[in-house]
Amino acid sequence: MALQRPASLTDDFLQGLVARVPSTSGGSWKLTEVYTGDLLVELPQSTPADIERAYAEARAAQREWAAWPLKERLAVFKRAHALFIENAQTTTDLIQAESGKNRRMAIEETCDPVMVMSHYLKRAPHLLKPVKRGGPIPMLSTSTEIRQPKGVVAIIAPWNFPFATGISDSISALMAGNAIVLKPDNKTALSPLYGISMLEQAGLPKGLFQVVCGEGPDVGPTLIDHANYVMFTGSTSTGRVIGERAGRNLIGCCLELGGKNPMIVLEDADLDEVVQGAIFGAFGNTGQICMHIERMYLPESRYDEFRDRFVAATEALTIGAAYDFGPDMGSLVSPDHMERVRAHVDDAVAKGATVLTGGKARPDLGPAFFEPTILEGVTKDMLAGVTETFGPVVALHRYRTVDEAVALANDTDYGLNASVWGGDVATACQVGMRIESGNVNINDILATAFASKGTPSGGVKQSGVGARHGDQGMLKYTDVQNLAVLKKQVMGAKPGQDYDTYVAGMLGGLKMMRKTRIR
Ligand code: NAD
Numbered sequence: 001m002a003l004q005r006p007a008s009l010t011d012d013f014l015q016g017l018v019a020r021v022p023s024t025s026g027g028s029w030k031l032t033e034v035y036t037g038d039l040l041v042e043l044p045q046s047t048p049a050d051i052e053r054a055y056a057e058a059r060a061a062q063r064e065w066a067a068w069p070l071k072e073r074l075a076v077f078k079r080a081h082a083l084f085i086e087n088a089q090t091t092t093d094l095i096q097a098e099s100g101k102n103r104r105m106a107i108e109e110t111c112d113p114v115m116v117m118s119h120y121l122k123r124a125p126h127l128l129k130p131v132k133r134g135g136p137i138p139m140l141s142t143s144t145e146i147r148q149p150k151g152v153v154a155i156i157a158p159w160n161f162p163f164a165t166g167i168s169d170s171i172s173a174l175m176a177g178n179a180i181v182l183k184p185d186n187k188t189a190l191s192p193l194y195g196i197s198m199l200e201q202a203g204l205p206k207g208l209f210q211v212v213c214g215e216g217p218d219v220g221p222t223l224i225d226h227a228n229y230v231m232f233t234g235s236t237s238t239g240r241v242i243g244e245r246a247g248r249n250l251i252g253c254c255l256e257l258g259g260k261n262p263m264i265v266l267e268d269a270d271l272d273e274v275v276q277g278a279i280f281g282a283f284g285n286t287g288q289i290c291m292h293i294e295r296m297y298l299p300e301s302r303y304d305e306f307r308d309r310f311v312a313a314t315e316a317l318t319i320g321a322a323y324d325f326g327p328d329m330g331s332l333v334s335p336d337h338m339e340r341v342r343a344h345v346d347d348a349v350a351k352g353a354t355v356l357t358g359g360k361a362r363p364d365l366g367p368a369f370f371e372p373t374i375l376e377g378v379t380k381d382m383l384a385g386v387t388e389t390f391g392p393v394v395a396l397h398r399y400r401t402v403d404e405a406v407a408l409a410n411d412t413d414y415g416l417n418a419s420v421w422g423g424d425v426a427t428a429c430q431v432g433m434r435i436e437s438g439n440v441n442i443n444d445i446l447a448t449a450f451a452s453k454g455t456p457s458g459g460v461k462q463s464g465v466g467a468r469h470g471d472q473g474m475l476k477y478t479d480v481q482n483l484a485v486l487k488k489q490v491m492g493a494k495p496g497q498d499y500d501t502y503v504a505g506m507l508g509g510l511k512m513m514r515k516t517r518i519r
Contacts, residue, residue, distance in 0.1 A: 003035055006093035006323050014041040017193040021213045022050035029186045029213070034100030034331050035321035037367045043189055046212035048222040054181050054210040055226040058152045061207035062179035066149050070128055073175055074121055080202035081117045084110065087198060094191040095163055096323055100331030100368060103324060105285045112164035113195065116171050119453035120474060124175045127474050130483075138516065141486045147478040149177030150252075151228035156216070156242065157192065158234045159185040159333050160288040160390075165233045165256075166192030167199075170209065172474035173231070174199075181210045183223055187333060189213055220245070227251060229477060233290075235388075236414075236462050243465065254466035254476055256290070257459055258388040259416030262409035263293045263445070264431060266402070266422035267301060273443065274421050275309045278394075281419060281445035283317065283372045286332050287341075287392035291417035291439060291446035294389055295378075296396050297405045303398045307376075310396075311357050314372050321366045331368045332391060338368040341391030344384040345373055348395075353377045353384070358392070380411075388414070406434045415461035419445050436460060438467070 018031075023044030031043045046054070065073065084091070088110040095106040128147050135141025153173045157165040162184055170180045184192045189211070196209045212219060216238060224230055224245045230253040232242045239255040246253035263281055265274050281293035298306050320327040332338045338361055345359050358373030370391060378385045378395035385395070399405040409418060418437040422428035425442060432440040438459045439449040449457055458467030466476060493502035 003321050004323070005033065005097070008090045008093045009040070009097055011041075014190065017041075017190055017197065018043050020193060020196070021189070021211055022046050022054055023213075024050055031098065031186065031189065033097045034187075034333060034368060035097075035366045037335075040097060040190070043186055043213055045186075045214045046219060048219075051181070051212050051219060051222040052226065054212050055152055057207045058179035058181055058210045061205050062149070062152060062177070065174075065179065065205055065208050066177035068177075070125060070175075073177070074124060076199070076203040077117045077121055077171065077175060080199050080204075081114055081121070083198045083202050084114050084117070084195075087194075091163060091191055091194055093323065094194055095188075096330070098188045098190050099159060099162065099333055100321075100366070101285050101288075102327045102330035103322070104328075105330070109161055109164050112161070113167040113171060115451060115453055116168040116469075119469075120172050120175055123454070123471070124172070124474065127471055128176060128478075135484060135486070137486070137490060138513075140488050140490060141484065144483045144485075146481040146483050147176065147475065148481050149173075150477055150479055152179045152181060152226070153477055154223050154227035154230045155180055155182045156220070156223070156230065156232045156234065157182065157184045159188040160285065160290070162188030163191035163195055167195035169231050169233070169468060173229075173477040174204070174208070176474055176477045178228075178477055179208045179210070181212060181223065181227065183212055183214070183216075183219055186213060186215065224251075225249060229253065231468075232256065239464065252476065254458070254468065255464045256466075256468060257416070257462065257464045258390070258414060259290055259292075259459065259463050260295065260386070260388050260412045260414045261291060261293050261417040261419070261437075262295045262297060262412075262435070263419040263421070264297045264399075264402075264405045264409055264435075265299065265302065265306065266420065266424075266428060266431065267299050268423035268427075269302075269421040269443075270423060271302065271306060271309065274306065275313050277419070277421065277443075277445050278306075278310055279313055279317070282374075282394035283314070283329055283392045284445075286330055286370075287372075287394075288333065288337075288390055289446065291450060293419060293445060294384070294394055295409070296394060297399050297408055298396065299405075300398050300400060303396070307356065307374075307396055311374055314357050314374060317372055319362065319365060319369060319371070321369075329372060329392065331366050332370055333368065335367045337391070338370050341370050341389055341393060344382075344387075344389045344391070345375070345393055348375055348378055348382040348384045351379070351382050353379075353382060353395075356396070386412070402431060406431060410434075410436050413462040414459070416459040416463035417441070417446055417449070438463060 358371035456470035
């Protein structure tokens with residue numbers, strides 16, 4: 001039976017969404033439904049002049065927005081929070097159509113901006129409040145730390161969580177008084193466009209949140225050259241290009257990049273939970289989660305039992321194209337990406353790895369489906385042994401000692417996420433703290449760390465610079481202004497004062513300051 005597209009995705013609705021993307025050249029990109037390869041909508045492509053105009057509009061809107069009282073800015077997000085929940089099913093339809101992921105993952109993605117709004121609605125008043133500190137001269141001077149918005153923030157988002165990365169990362173920036181110019185991936189521009197329309201429905205001023213579309217290398221330079229800050233999520237290789245350009249322009253950037261994330265199972269782990277976790281870790285979002293697991297390390301004593309149970313559970317997974325909650329796993333994002341995943345598996349097999357299950361494309365299901373795949377015998381001379389595959393492919397490894405497991409987990413240029421499973425949580429935490437990784441989840445794969453919106457989350461090593469969430473997830477979008485007040489001009493020697501006397505007084509004053517509570 002032919003796949004029925006959700007009723008919400010009418011041509012008028014889709015045309016309405018893309019109408020906001022500026023394109024004076026008239027060029028467009030064919031945005032397709034991943035499950036079928038059918039055209040969904042022609043996505044306008046922005047020229048450098050379009051991008052410059054988008055910045056000019058954003059900058060004008062930002063000046064007014066920054067002058068709004070914080071309470072009124074936050075009220076927009078209180079309304080948006082309700083709207084995002086009310087319209088979660090439509091957002092899910094869009095995410096599925098443009099990314100090919102299964103519905104369970106798509107609806108979970110819709111929760112992310114809502115959680116981020118909820119966190120910063122509570123935290124923003126504290127973070128953005130001016131902080132009065134003592135000045136150098138007690139009683140006569142003050143210094144106040146003021147958080148000024150940076151101006152216009154460029155957000156460059158990937159296709160794997162287009163709604164979450166496109167919208168969630170803008171929320172704290174907007175609350176802090178910035179404007180946004182977002183560049184989503186061409187493949188997945190629809191759900192962030194819908195998110196922006198909901199924000200405007202909630203009262204976000206028109207013009208404040210701009211979207212430009214195009215291939216990264218075409219639009220990237222103009223986009224970065226006009227920004228006051230860049231928030232980038234994507235691959236490590238693109239992150240390097242973005243970071244170099246931001247550095248040359250002397251603007252800040254946050255780079256959230258790729259991973260080759262390890263999972264370590266300790267002797268005393270509960271295998272029922274481990275197998276369930278491993279299924280999500282390897283195959284959730286069809287293996288296209290930056291924090292997902294591509295390397296699993298098992299103790300010799302439990303390896304065979306885990307392998308057999310994990311393979312059986314994997315073979316029981318259902319894969320398919322459906323806009324309902326049926327399939328356990330959906331499609332990869334595109335035939336091109338499927339070829340990359342297939343190349344990693346073929347390369348591993350050619351160099352001696354064994355496929356325990358899966359390993360093949362499934363053109364019978366759609367143009368970009370690939371089976372959940374478990375490999376054994378993967379080594380560092382294989383693509384899948386060192387670089388991110390970003391698909392439903394995982395390698396199993398044995399270890400003899402915990403020290404060896406930690407060394408193997410750290411034997412990578414990446415450091416985004418790690419997962420450690422053990423019955424004794426304190427021991428598992430000790431192991432976790434030895435892993436060079438920005439996020440470490442104990443007895444979970446990734447959700448506990450990522451959903452903890454109060455704690456910064458980012459990568460180390462080649463997995464990134466900076467973090468999202470937590471206080472720094474908002475403060476990074478601000479400049480600190482040190483507003484210093486001197487009530488009476490008392491610094492320096494008085495007219496006619498002998499300089500030795502002045503210096504003696506100054507040095508005595510320094511001694512006294514050391515003893516007071518003034519910092
Ligand atoms: P990508 O780097 O190819 O593209 C990401 C975005 O950058 C896209 O919008 C793309 O059009 C744009 N882009 C590409 N070249 C550009 C350039 N020269 N200038 C400006 N923009 C440019 O990554 P991808 O394939 O879309 O996404 C998958 C990658 O993202 C994986 O490596 C994954 O691990 C990573 N990722 C990381 C996180 C995280 O939080 N650390 C989250 C999601 C995805």
